[in-house]
Amino acid sequence: MIATLSGKIQSLHPDRVIVDVAGVGYEVYLATAAAAKMPERGEDVFLYIHTHVREDAFVLYGFPEEKEKEFFLILKTISGIGPKMALAMLSGLSVAEFCRAVAEADVKLLTTLQGVGKKTAERICVELKDKIGHLATTELKTANISTPVTGGAVADALSALQNLGYSDPVVRVALTSVKNRVGKEKFSELGLEELIKEGLKALA
Numbered sequence: 035m036i037a038t039l040s041g042k043i044q045s046l047h048p049d050r051v052i053v054d055v056a057g058v059g060y061e062v063y064l065a066t067a068a069a070a071k072m073p074e075r076g077e078d079v080f081l082y083i084h085t086h087v088r089e090d091a092f093v094l095y096g097f098p099e100e101k102e103k104e105f106f107l108i109l110k111t112i113s114g115i116g117p118k119m120a121l122a123m124l125s126g127l128s129v130a131e132f133c134r135a136v137a138e139a140d141v142k143l144l145t146t147l148q149g150v151g152k153k154t155a156e157r158i159c160v161e162l163k164d165k166i167g168h169l170a171t172t173e174l175k176t177a178n179i180s181t182p183v184t185g186g187a188v189a190d191a192l193s194a195l196q197n198l199g200y201s202d203p204v205v206r207v208a209l210t211s212v213k214n215r216v217g218k219e220k221f222s223e224l225g226l227e228e229l230i231k232e233g234l235k236a237l238a
Contacts, residue, residue, distance in 0.1 A: 035085040036060075036094060043075050051096070053079060062096035065125040071098065086117050095121060105129045105166070112161050114154060122148045136162045137207040139237075163204065191229035200237060208236035 039062065041055035050063045051072055062081060064072070073079050081096035082103040095117055097103040102124060109120035126147040127135065135143045136159055144155035188209065195205045212232045213221040224232065 036083045037085075038081065039083055039094075039096070040080045041078070043073055043077055043079050046072055046075060051079070053081065053096075060094060062094045063121060064096050065102075065121050067125055067128075068096070068098050068102070084117070093117070101129050105132065108162065108165050109158075111165070112158060114157075119149050123150065133166055134207065135159075136166060137204045138211065163201075187224065187226045187229055190226050191233055194226070194230050195233050195237070204237070205233065208233050211236045 039053050039055055039060055041053040041060075044052040044054040044059050046069070048069055049066060050061055051069065052059045052061050062083065081098065082100050084095045084097075084103055084106060086093040086095060095106065097106065106117075106120050106124060109115055109123060110117060115123075123132075127143075131143075134140070139159045141152060141155040141159065144150055144158055145152055147155075150158070191209065192205055195208070200208075209229070212229070212235075216224075216232070
């Protein structure tokens with residue numbers, strides 16, 4: 035299977051690119067956002083590749099970053115989501131935005147993606163929550179989602195919610211949403227029991 039391609043851009047299209055590797059042109063399908071950022075014709079390009087084998091063809095899907103390929107493969111594990119749909123979804127949201135949406139169970143945002151209805155969005159939130167922990171930790175930190183307040187009751191609430199099985203980035207997002215909802219001053223006055231209660235509401 036082809037895992038990566040390194041060559042020169044032969045031609046560009048809104049949803050794909052042809053990469054010339056030692057005289058052989060490889061047609062690679064891309065998310066529209068990735069296609070828009072491709073180098074000009076004749077310039078060097080490197081792509082991470084997923085080779086999808088069908089009865090009638092080998093289809094190559096390309097990604098500028100390895101994390102995008104990894105997220106694409108995770109999306110494909112969800113029932114009803116094939117490679118074309120997974121790629122279309124990555125055309126609508128970045129990996130960081132996807133991680134945030136899953137962490138916050140933002141069904142409304144996910145339904146804005148092509149081909150994603152409410153039931154599919156809910157299934158994505160449930161099935162991905164435990165599969166993207168390593169990606170979410172990195173991406174949510176990159177997106178500047180941090181602990182709402184350090185120390186004291188908040189730190190204890192973080193620990194308590196994590197002990198209930200929620201991942202660190204998911205808990206941080208939940209408590210941040212509580213802080214944004216009630217306001218910084220009131221949030222700082224909440225005790226441990228109230229923080230856990232409000233955190234669980236945000237996680238529901």
